[in-house]
Amino acid sequence: MQTARTxxxxxxxxxxxxxxxxxxxxxxxxxxxEPPGLLIFYAFARELAHFRRKLENRSAxxxxxxxxxxxxxxxxxxxxxxxxxxxxxxxxxxRRALDAFPSAKMVISVGVAGALSEGLKPGDLVLADRxxxxxxxxxxxxxxxxxxxxxxxxxxRSLRSAGVRFATGAMLTANKxxxxxxAKRVAKEQSGAIxxxxxxxxxxxxxxxxxxxxxxxxxxLDAVDDEIPAAELGGEDGQVRPLxxxxxxxxxxxxxxxxxxxxxxxxxxTAALAKALEALAQNRSDGESYSE
Numbered sequence: 001m002q003t004a005r006t007x008x009x010x011x012x013x014x015x016x017x018x019x020x021x022x023x024x025x026x027x028x029x030x031x032x033x034e035p036p037g038l039l040i041f042y043a044f045a046r047e048l049a050h051f052r053r054k055l056e057n058r059s060a061x062x063x064x065x066x067x068x069x070x071x072x073x074x075x076x077x078x079x080x081x082x083x084x085x086x087x088x089x090x091x092x093x094x095r096r097a098l099d100a101f102p103s104a105k106m107v108i109s110v111g112v113a114g115a116l117s118e119g120l121k122p123g124d125l126v127l128a129d130r131x132x133x134x135x136x137x138x139x140x141x142x143x144x145x146x147x148x149x150x151x152x153x154x155x156x157r158s159l160r161s162a163g164v165r166f167a168t169g170a171m172l173t174a175n176k177x178x179x180x181x182x183a184k185r186v187a188k189e190q191s192g193a194i195x196x197x198x199x200x201x202x203x204x205x206x207x208x209x210x211x212x213x214x215x216x217x218x219x220x221l222d223a224v225d226d227e228i229p230a231a232e233l234g235g236e237d238g239q240v241r242p243l244x245x246x247x248x249x250x251x252x253x254x255x256x257x258x259x260x261x262x263x264x265x266x267x268x269x270t271a272a273l274a275k276a277l278e279a280l281a282q283n284r285s286d287g288e289s290y291s292e
């Protein structure tokens with residue numbers, strides 16, 4: 001007999017289990033580095049491969065404890081910050097970045113996601129209307145972070161006006177990569193989410209703690225029944241570890257045949273993300289408000 005579980009609102013506990021916040025990461029910020037508009041978080045560099053090419057005046061972020069770059073698109077100044085993989089890393093980096101860029105008016109979580117709904121295929125976009133944070137040892141939901149309805153509707157208008165197709169639904173932030181169909185189907189059954197990532201709920205928590213508008217837009221990398229080959233080879237920074245990769249491929253040579261499909265899916269996903277981000281930035285430039 002299953003025991004009923006209580007799912008709380010994430011807003012009732014706006015912190016993850018982590019060391020105390022440090023307030024010293026803004027010391028090396030110059031006035032020229034502070035973006036007036038959007039603060040965009042991504043896990044690893046390839047997720048922004050297409051969008052990066054569209055930016056003007058790109059420059060590296062030179063702030064202790066942060067990796068990423070500045071840029072401008074459609075007259076909107078952006079700061080794009082890499083979190084690495086996982087909710088804990090994302091939450092810590094979000095705090096550092098928001099301390100360093102207090103002028104940011106909006107937070108966006110971007111990157112790839114796994115499909116939990118059979119209707120989603122690689123390259124499809126998912127706009128979250130609520131975030132779900134999974135527990136440490138399971139894919140069931142510990143808490144839910146509802147997103148502000150008007151902010152979601154505003155993002156929907158921005159995407160539609162640019163002709164960008166997307167699905168709206170719940171996004172699950174899992175504690176580990178769901179590398180096969182069985183794991184993703186369990187997550188779907190336990191959460192009701194339509195897609196899964198590993199960072200967005202943590203970013204949404206920090207944005208909510210500071211009363212900042214928050215948008216989560218993710219592109220599907222793998223369909224429900226797609227496997228993620230050699231998922232364990234990526235480090236927390238999203239980079240493949242060469243020695244581990246060599247050893248794994250020697251032991252599992254069939255994996256090599258699956259990698260081209262994964263890279264094609266990644267290219268589709270990053271191209272879709274670039275269109276979505278450009279649309280969100282364009283409507284920000286045109287005066288579209290994401291405030292409550």
